[in-house]
Amino acid sequence: xxxxxxxxxxxxxxxxxxxxxxxxxxxxxxxxxxxxxxxxxxxxxxxxxxxxxxxxxxxxxxxxxxxxxxxxxxxxxxxxxxxxxxxxxxxxxxxxxxxxxxxxxxxxxxxxxxxxxxxxxxxxxxxxxxxxxxxxxxxxxxxxxxxxxxxxxxxxxxxxxxxxxxxxxxxxxxxxxxxxxxxxxxxxxxxxxxxxxxxxxxxxxxxxxxxxxxxxxxxxxxxxxxxxxxxxxxxxxxxxxxxxxxxxxxxxxxxxxxxxxxxxxxxxxxxxxxxxxxxxxxxxxxxxxxxxxxxxxxxxxxxxxxxxxxxxxxxxxxxxxxxxxxxxxxxxxxxxxxxxxxxxxxxxxxxxxxxxxxxxxxxxxxxxxxxxxxxxxxxxxxxxxxxxxxxxxxxxxxxxxxxxxxxxxxxxxxxxxxxxxxxxxxxxxxxxxxxxxxxxxxxxxxxxxxxxxxxxxxxxxxxxxxxxxxxxxxxxxxxxxxxxxxxxxxxxxxxxxxxxxxxxxxxxxxxxxxxxxxxxxxxxxxxxxxxxxxxxxxxxxxxxxxxxxxxxxxx
Amino acid sequence: xxxxxxxxxxxxxxxxxxxxxxxxxxxxxxxxxxxxxxxxxxxxxxxxxxxxxxxxxxxxxxxxxxxxxxxxxxxxxxxxxxxxxxxxxxxxxxxxxxxxxxxxxxxxxxxxxxxxxxxxxxxxxxxxxxxxxxxxxxxxxxxxxxxxxxxxxxxxxxxxxxxxxxxxxxxxxxxxxxxxxxxxxxxxxxxxxxxxxxxxxxxxxxxxxxxxxxxxxxxxxxxxxxxxxxxxxxxxxxxxxxxxxxxxxxxxxxxxxxxxxxxxxxxxxxxxxxxxxxxxxxxxxxxxxxxxxxx
Numbered sequence: 001x002x003x004x005x006x007x008x009x010x011x012x013x014x015x016x017x018x019x020x021x022x023x024x025x026x027x028x029x030x031x032x033x034x035x036x037x038x039x040x041x042x043x044x045x046x047x048x049x050x051x052x053x054x055x056x057x058x059x060x061x062x063x064x065x066x067x068x069x070x071x072x073x074x075x076x077x078x079x080x081x082x083x084x085x086x087x088x089x090x091x092x093x094x095x096x097x098x099x100x101x102x103x104x105x106x107x108x109x110x111x112x113x114x115x116x117x118x119x120x121x122x123x124x125x126x127x128x129x130x131x132x133x134x135x136x137x138x139x140x141x142x143x144x145x146x147x148x149x150x151x152x153x154x155x156x157x158x159x160x161x162x163x164x165x166x167x168x169x170x171x172x173x174x175x176x177x178x179x180x181x182x183x184x185x186x187x188x189x190x191x192x193x194x195x196x197x198x199x200x201x202x203x204x205x206x207x208x209x210x211x212x213x214x215x216x217x218x219x220x221x222x223x224x225x226x227x228x229x230x231x232x233x234x235x236x237x238x239x240x241x242x243x244x245x246x247x248x249x250x251x252x253x254x255x256x257x258x259x260x261x262x263x264x265x266x267x268x269x270x271x272x273x274x275x276x277x278x279x280x281x282x283x284x285x286x287x288x289x290x291x292x293x294x295x296x297x298x299x300x301x302x303x304x305x306x307x308x309x310x311x312x313x314x315x316x317x318x319x320x321x322x323x324x325x326x327x328x329x330x331x332x333x334x335x336x337x338x339x340x341x342x343x344x345x346x347x348x349x350x351x352x353x354x355x356x357x358x359x360x361x362x363x364x365x366x367x368x369x370x371x372x373x374x375x376x377x378x379x380x381x382x383x384x385x386x387x388x389x390x391x392x393x394x395x396x397x398x399x400x401x402x403x404x405x406x407x408x409x410x411x412x413x414x415x416x417x418x419x420x421x422x423x424x425x426x427x428x429x430x431x432x433x434x435x436x437x438x439x440x441x442x443x444x445x446x447x448x449x450x451x452x453x454x455x456x457x458x459x460x461x462x463x464x465x466x467x468x469x470x471x472x473x474x475x476x477x478x479x480x481x482x483x484x485x486x487x488x489x490x491x492x493x494x495x496x497x498x499x500x501x502x503x504x505x506x507x508x509x510x511x512x513x514x515x516x517x518x519x520x521x522x523x524x525x526x527x528x529x530x531x532x533x534x535x536x537x538x539x540x541x542x543x544x545x546x547x548x549x550x551x552x553x554x555x
Numbered sequence: 556x557x558x559x560x561x562x563x564x565x566x567x568x569x570x571x572x573x574x575x576x577x578x579x580x581x582x583x584x585x586x587x588x589x590x591x592x593x594x595x596x597x598x599x600x601x602x603x604x605x606x607x608x609x610x611x612x613x614x615x616x617x618x619x620x621x622x623x624x625x626x627x628x629x630x631x632x633x634x635x636x637x638x639x640x641x642x643x644x645x646x647x648x649x650x651x652x653x654x655x656x657x658x659x660x661x662x663x664x665x666x667x668x669x670x671x672x673x674x675x676x677x678x679x680x681x682x683x684x685x686x687x688x689x690x691x692x693x694x695x696x697x698x699x700x701x702x703x704x705x706x707x708x709x710x711x712x713x714x715x716x717x718x719x720x721x722x723x724x725x726x727x728x729x730x731x732x733x734x735x736x737x738x739x740x741x742x743x744x745x746x747x748x749x750x751x752x753x754x755x756x757x758x759x760x761x762x763x764x765x766x767x768x769x770x771x772x773x774x775x776x777x778x779x780x781x782x783x784x785x786x787x788x789x790x791x792x793x794x795x796x797x798x799x800x801x802x803x804x805x806x807x808x809x810x811x812x813x814x815x816x817x818x819x820x821x822x823x824x825x826x827x828x829x830x831x832x833x834x835x836x837x838x839x840x841x842x843x844x845x846x847x848x849x850x
Contacts, residue, residue, distance in 0.1 A: 222616060283641075406606075408639070417610065418607065421608060421612075421614070424611060440786060442606075445603040445606075494782075494810045497810065
């Protein structure tokens with residue numbers, strides 16, 4: 001019989017799946033739910049050593065002898081301190097040990113609680129990974145515990161071996177009413193994709209899936225055959241390859257799913273749900289990630305990443321391939337067999353082909369739409385944040401360009417400086433699309449000597465239009481005071497401090513004239529400031545979403 | 556030590572270096588041969604410099620060296636946070652005075668490794684340096700380096716002039732090397748170089764909230780660190796800034812005026828000009844243009 005405490009069940013389930021059998025146990029109450037569960041499970045071989053310092057040293061010797069990771073567990077407080085000398089030695093000698101330290105509810109730390117010290121990260125500097133499991137209260141806690149234990153156990157033998165800590169909080173001691181231990185999700189990290197056996201295994205896994213969705217995150221590599229490999233993969237496995245401009249890989253075969261996913265509600269997404277999501281590249285800005293989360297467990301997620309990090313944002317991660325994506329797809333494409341049918345690709349394609357656009361008026365949507373039509377081939381494009389990012393992706397850039405954005409931390413602050421850095425090493429024309437608030441943040445950077453290939457498209461709607469989209473003046477009459485931070489600044493007044501030619505536009509005719517000059521090579525950098533109204537901008541974006549929700553499409 | 560570090564990275568193929576202007580003198584100490592193989596960009600604001608380095612690193616897909624003064628390292632925080640997410644190899648060298656206590660614990664979440672190099676022996680840190688070129692994410696190298704003395708504003712005569720027109724109710728914030736207690740009739744608050752970031756923002760907040768008259772006396776070049784504060788709702792009539800400028804500096808007259816500041820540019824200062832400046836019923840900027848600049 002097993003404990004009913006979910007965080008402890010997760011530890012036990014994953015210890016078993018990682019084939020960690022040997023555990024050295026010291027007496028105590030707080031770790032009893034773990035100890036009693038494993039001592040009655042024949043899978044485990046348990047050893048009893050009272051003094052934790054001796055217990056950890058014993059485990060170290062045991063691990064050396066059997067060549068496997070060994071765990072040890074103790075109650076809370078100073079008991080856990082006793083593990084440190086052996087952990088230090090294990091770290092230096094690269095011995096894989098697992099300290100399973102029982103703890104109390106973190107909220108009670110230093111609040112007259114008995115036997116409680118700060119055990120989180122208590123072995124810093126001498127463990128390869130330390131995780132802290134909360135008392136499970138909801139599905140997010142389960143997800144967090146599952147992921148954390150996987151992260152720790154995967155680290156045991158990554159690159160060099162060494163010790164880890166799994167700290168787990170226990171409040172009430174629960175009971176032992178669970179007859180069958182639930183199987184929690186194991187995450188595998190595959191580092192040797194070069195093995196033919198492994199290659200074949202995952203190819204056969206792929207062939208068993210009929211709905212494969214490859215989501216391409218932010219990615220740029222000047223020399224890569226990723227596009228070609230993805231095209232082959234898409235053909236062979238009938239996979240949908242979802243890209244946006246930050247992926248810097250375009251093909252007629254790939255689909256820009258952001259055109260529909262941002263407007264889709266979660267119920268509609270269920271019809272397009274994949275069996276398998278493969279993610280590549282860095283950050284994915286599309287809200288498809290949040291919508292997929294709602295169906296966690298109904299599909300598998302494989303992540304392909306050169307540094308093998310665990311990104312379980314879809315809450316369904318099962319495999320991490322630690323390699324360059326082009327290598328992964330090359331291996332998976334090494335097959336003659338082609339999956340039958342084109343149903344899944346067609347399903348998405350048909351939906352995307354129905355995308356409609358509202359009447360833009362003279363809004364940021366219109367400006368970006370006109371601009372994207374005219375970006376010259378091989379330009380560099382930096383999109384600052386929010387509307388600059390999404391509206392550009394909702395439009396079509398006909399020619400290949402290199403696209404960047406500070407999507408990682410998604411900050412409003414450094415877009416201009418980053419763009420200046422990028423375009424200083426790009427020979428051809430380089431464009432920044434930026435809003436007024438973002439530009440204001442980085443105004444100091446405008447004092448640098450701009451280069452003649454640099455072009456700044458500044459859409460000034462005198463406020464943070466994002467907040468007009470999120471809240472709207474009708475619902476929040478005070479919106480402009482602090483949240484949208486409205487202002488009356490026109491950057492024409494600052495231009496005398498910059499070495500740029502200044503253009504401005506307030507209507508389609510002026511924009512047309514200005515853009516013609518803006519996208520041409522010149523011997524001077526250009527700042528084009530275009531004025532719109534934040535609330536109208538927000539309403540137009542909402543109209544786009546409304547128009548592309550399914551009910552509107554059907555009507 | 557900085558030379559050895561730059562030499563090490565150049566030998567490994569690194570070509571792009573971003574230097575913040577507070578430590579740009581370091582470049583002049585590098586041998587010409589070393590410099591000739593590098594693209595070196597000098598940028599004033601350390602936050603901008605960090606983002607600029609990020610931009611170069613992701614466009615070039617190569618490691619980039621960023622050299623900043625340790626005292627302004629906090630301004631790297633936002634840029635390095637983004638660099639961590641984008642796994643950019645931005646190798647940040649922070650030059651710390653021998654007497655400075657180095658603490659970059661706050662950067663731990665956004666750097667893949669950080670070390671302090673105290674000794675002249677770079678070999679002891681070989682692995683960290685090697686890894687910084689191949690491992691994903693930014694690396695921080697804190698290096699001991701004694702900066703040459705900082706230029707401070709040498710226009711104490713301004714204070715003497717102000718002393719003739721101000722009273723004991725007034726406060727003057729002055730960027731320079733004086734002690735606070737100098738026997739002036741007004742309260743003197745000197746601004747140290749290490750506090751030069753946000754100097755105008757701080758003053759706008761002070762002048763907005765304090766009941767008394769206050770004046771900010773700074774070189775115009777400090778505007779480079781705080782340009783955006785002028786687009787604010789908190790400029791009151793009590794805001795009075797005296798900028799000292801060399802003749803070559805561009806002056807943001809239209810920007811000041813659009814942001815409700817009366818702006819006057821003079822090439823000399825006397826009691827009459829200062830009296831007019833302090834008695835103005837509008838927020839005001841007075842720019843004193845001096846031949847030869849501020850030293």
